[in-house]
Amino acid sequence: MAEVLDWSTLPGRLVVLSGASGSGKSTLVRRLLGRAELRLAASVSATTRPPRVGEVDGRDYYFLSPEQFEAARGDLLESAEVHGFSYGTPAEPVRRRLAEGSCVILVIDVQGGMQVREKVPGALLVFVQVPDPGELERRLRDRGTDDEPTILRRLANARREQELSRSYDVHIVNDDLERCVEELAGVLARARCGGGEA
Numbered sequence: 001m002a003e004v005l006d007w008s009t010l011p012g013r014l015v016v017l018s019g020a021s022g023s024g025k026s027t028l029v030r031r032l033l034g035r036a037e038l039r040l041a042a043s044v045s046a047t048t049r050p051p052r053v054g055e056v057d058g059r060d061y062y063f064l065s066p067e068q069f070e071a072a073r074g075d076l077l078e079s080a081e082v083h084g085f086s087y088g089t090p091a092e093p094v095r096r097r098l099a100e101g102s103c104v105i106l107v108i109d110v111q112g113g114m115q116v117r118e119k120v121p122g123a124l125l126v127f128v129q130v131p132d133p134g135e136l137e138r139r140l141r142d143r144g145t146d147d148e149p150t151i152l153r154r155l156a157n158a159r160r161e162q163e164l165s166r167s168y169d170v171h172i173v174n175d176d177l178e179r180c181v182e183e184l185a186g187v188l189a190r191a192r193c194g195g196g197e198a
C-alpha cells in the first residue's frame, strides 16, 4: 500500500500530464505557463538521461548520475524507468508550490501518473493523444532530438502508455496545437487552476 500524502488541504491543485513521447506535452505546458489567468507552475524532474543540446540543468531537468538518482530517491514523489533511463519528481518543491496556491503540473509517464494517483488522491490526471501513430512518428523525427534507436524505443512504448491511460480523468487529442492549448486551458481553469470553479 503506497503512502498517502496529506496534501488535500493545500490550496493548489496537482495536475499530471502524460502521453506518448512526441505527443506534445512539453509544447502544451510551455504555452500554458505564459497564461496570466492560470496560476500554473511546472515541476522540474530529475533524470539520468543525458542532456540534449540546449537543455539546462535545473531548468529542463536535474541531470543526475545513476548514483545521485539513487541517493535522491527518498525525496521523490514518484519515479519510474522510462525509455531506458530513470526519471522522478522531487516532492518538496511541488508541495511548496501547492501550499502557495499554484496549480502544479507534472509532465510524467503513466507509471508515475499511477503512483501520484495513489499518493495524492485529489490529483487530476490528463492524457494527451495524437490523431494517429504516423503523426507521432513524424513529430518525433521532425523534433530532431533523438537518434534512430531512441525513436524506435519511444514509439514502441507509446502503445503501453495508451493502454495504461484508461484510468486517467481526461483525454485530449493534440491535433491542432492552438485548439488543444485552448481545450487544456479550459480543463485547468475548471480544475481550480484559476478562472474557473472547483
Ligand SMILES: Nc1ncnc2c1ncn2[C@@H]1O[C@H](COP(=O)(O)OP(=O)(O)OP(=O)(O)O)[C@@H](O)[C@H]1O
Pocket (backbone or CB within 6 Å): 019, 020, 021, 022, 023, 024, 025, 026, 027, 028, 139, 140, 142, 143, 174, 175, 176, 177, 178, 180
Ligand atoms: N499539435 C501539434 N502539431 C504538430 N506538431 C506538434 C504539435 N504539438 C507539438 N508538436 C511538435 O511535436 C514535437 C514533440 O513535441 P514535445 O517535445 O512537446 O512532445 P513531448 O510529449 O513533450 O515529448 P517527450 O515525452 O519526448 O518529452 C515537437 O517538435 C513539437 O513542436
Ligand SMILES: Nc1nc2c(ncn2[C@@H]2O[C@H](COP(=O)(O)O)[C@@H](O)[C@H]2O)c(=O)[nH]1
Pocket (backbone or CB within 6 Å): 018, 019, 020, 021, 022, 045, 046, 049, 078, 079, 080, 082, 083, 087, 088, 089, 107, 108, 109, 110, 111, 112, 113
Ligand atoms: N515518471 C516520470 N516520468 C517522467 C518524468 N519526467 C519526464 N518523464 C517522462 O519521460 C519521458 C521522456 O522525457 P524526455 O525529456 O526524455 O523526452 C516523457 O514522455 C515523460 O513522460 C518524471 O519525473 N517522472
